Amino acid sequence: MTRNLHTVLNVNGEPRDVLAPASATLLEVLRTSLGLTGSKRGCNHGVCGACTVLLDGKLARSCLTLAVDVGERPVTTIEGVNGDNDFSAVQRALIDAGAIQCGFCTPGFVIALTELFAREPRPGREAAEDDVVPERENDVGFGVGRVEGRIAQGDLRRCLGLLRTHVVEEGGCQQIVNRDRGVSRLALPPLSRVMVGLGPAIHEFRLYDQRTRGCPGLTVEGMAGRIGSSSERRLIDNPASRP
Amino acid sequence: MDYVAPSTLEDAYRALETEDALCLAGGQSLVAMMNLGLIAPARLVSLRCIPALRGIAAASDGSLRIGAMTTHAELAALDVAAAGPALLAQAARVVAYPAVRAWGTIGGSVAHADPAADYPPALVAADASIEVASAAGNRRIAAREFFRGIFETALAKGEIITAIHVPAGPPSARAAYQKLSLVAGDFAILAVAVIVAGSARVAIGGCGPKPLHAEGLALDDAALLEAGRKIAMACDPPSDHRASAAYRRKVLPELIRRAVRAAQQ
Numbered sequence: 337m338t339r340n341l342h343t344v345l346n347v348n349g350e351p352r353d354v355l356a357p358a359s360a361t362l363l364e365v366l367r368t369s370l371g372l373t374g375s376k377r378g379c380n381h382g383v384c385g386a387c388t389v390l391l392d393g394k395l396a397r398s399c400l401t402l403a404v405d406v407g408e409r410p411v412t413t414i415e416g417v418n419g420d421n422d423f424s425a426v427q428r429a430l431i432d433a434g435a436i437q438c439g440f441c442t443p444g445f446v447i448a449l450t451e452l453f454a455r456e457p458r459p460g461r462e463a464a465e466d467d468v469v470p471e472r473e474n475d476v477g478f479g480v481g482r483v484e485g486r487i488a489q490g491d492l493r494r495c496l497g498l499l500r501t502h503v504v505e506e507g508g509c510q511q512i513v514n515r516d517r518g519v520s521r522l523a524l525p526p527l528s529r530v531m532v533g534l535g536p537a538i539h540e541f542r543l544y545d546q547r548t549r550g551c552p553g554l555t556v557e558g559m560a561g562r563i564g565s566s567s568e569r570r571l572i573d574n575p576a577s578r579p
Numbered sequence: 580m581d582y583v584a585p586s587t588l589e590d591a592y593r594a595l596e597t598e599d600a601l602c603l604a605g606g607q608s609l610v611a612m613m614n615l616g617l618i619a620p621a622r623l624v625s626l627r628c629i630p631a632l633r634g635i636a637a638a639s640d641g642s643l644r645i646g647a648m649t650t651h652a653e654l655a656a657l658d659v660a661a662a663g664p665a666l667l668a669q670a671a672r673v674v675a676y677p678a679v680r681a682w683g684t685i686g687g688s689v690a691h692a693d694p695a696a697d698y699p700p701a702l703v704a705a706d707a708s709i710e711v712a713s714a715a716g717n718r719r720i721a722a723r724e725f726f727r728g729i730f731e732t733a734l735a736k737g738e739i740i741t742a743i744h745v746p747a748g749p750p751s752a753r754a755a756y757q758k759l760s761l762v763a764g765d766f767a768i769l770a771v772a773v774i775v776a777g778s779a780r781v782a783i784g785g786c787g788p789k790p791l792h793a794e795g796l797a798l799d800d801a802a803l804l805e806a807g808r809k810i811a812m813a814c815d816p817p818s819d820h821r822a823s824a825a826y827r828r829k830v831l832p833e834l835i836r837r838a839v840r841a842a843q844q
Contacts, residue, residue, distance in 0.1 A: 382610075399610070448677075
């Protein structure tokens with residue numbers, strides 16, 4: 337029989353009594369016990385980032401945090417990111433830039449950016465890339481172009497609903513399979529770009545085929561993918577080539 | 580499921596006597612596996628409140644004793660010159676993404692023993708050892724003997740990883756960790772950890788059920804690529820959604836060469 341445990345969580349500055357099974361994640365407790373539904377359940381295994389909260393001031397996946405194990409560490413959710421005030425500067429900047437799109441994982445982006453600006457009020461591009469799009473080698477536009485207190489240009493790219501997308505090989509070409517949506521296959525024309533969302537890690541691919549190496553339409557152009565950097569393309573095309 | 584959060588190792592040993600009890604460290608793999616229905620432990624013993632598992636102690640020769648509950652972020656922030664600890668810090672910087680690095684721990688990752696994880700090859704290349712403890716006492720296990728297979732380690736029932744010991748490495752040694760992954764934050768398709776001191780000692784992750792290692796590699800391109808091809812022929816890499824076995828075999832020699840060059844820079 338599942339036994340409920342009593343725990344007191346400090347959420348958005350207030351102590352909250354919670355009765356939940358030991359296996360309940362912080363995300364489940366936030367959403368169902370406390371009615372804080374801003375944190376979203378996406379992949380539920382720590383990849384997508386839609387459930388991101390601040391735990392003791394640091395980024396945390398609330399789906400990978402057990403509520404009973406939170407202890408005294410304060411939790412800040414999207415609801416508490418600016419106290420009782422209107423939108424925070426980060427939220428306002430996202431709105432101004434039109435960088436909301438479907439909005440499902442926006443709370444995760446807001447939390448990640450809030451943590452970044454709290455730690456580093458004027459982060460360089462590198463810091464922003466590392467934290468929000470954790471990839472130093474990306475060479476295509478991404479969400480935080482100008483980061484001096486403002487989020488630029490509305491090109492925050494993210495998932496097209498392709499969570500848990502896998503690249504598979506078939507008939508000499510790699511194809512994208514989306515297991516969650518039941519869209520079994522998206523055959524991609526040469527040079528088509530596919531954006532694969534892993535939440536605050538934003539990834540854009542072109543497809544790449546490891547057997548027909550030179551086939552131009554099948555080379556990954558990864559915005560956040562290491563394979564997409566020019567050095568990795570060379571590695572794939574010719575393992576003996578020099579970087 | 581039952582949950583306890585002991586504040587001493589002795590209490591933790593007792594709590595682990597329950598059938599199907601598991602240690603909860605940072606939870607970044609364990610809770611994901613629970614969410615996916617892959618495991619359903621009867622009891623979780625949280626190690627979060629045990630001070631003995633925290634902290635990094637440096638010896639005068641540059642070697643480190645890293646408490647098992649040290650997070651990836653804490654390791655990533657290390658600014659160390661000695662090759663062994665530097666290798667580990669490099670590996671820590673490419674574990675998953677910031678939210679996971681903030682809470683995931685080296686002890687948890689090592690106990691989980693994912694064949695594509697970043698610490699196993701780094702620890703093997705650095706000639707590190709794993710300190711484990713139970714009510715019966717302590718022991719230290721060399722990293723290359725600790726990792727036994729897919730999610731399989733030398734840990735006996737009731738044992739808790741308490742620390743990781745990382746030797747400094749030879750005085751002039753240099754280190755590098757090269758990870759090839761589909762996207763940043765993912766597990767490695769392949770990873771190569773290398774310590775270079777006259778010759779190269781390499782350990783490879785993602786290329787089989789446990790880290791591969793080779794020592795005494797000559798440092799010129801031809802020798803490294805040839806050594807890589809031999810390892811590639813002899814190993815048994817997986818074919819999975821990240822890459823085929825043939826692809827892993829193909830890129831391994833070049834990744835080894837790059838790792839050595841990166842260490843020399």
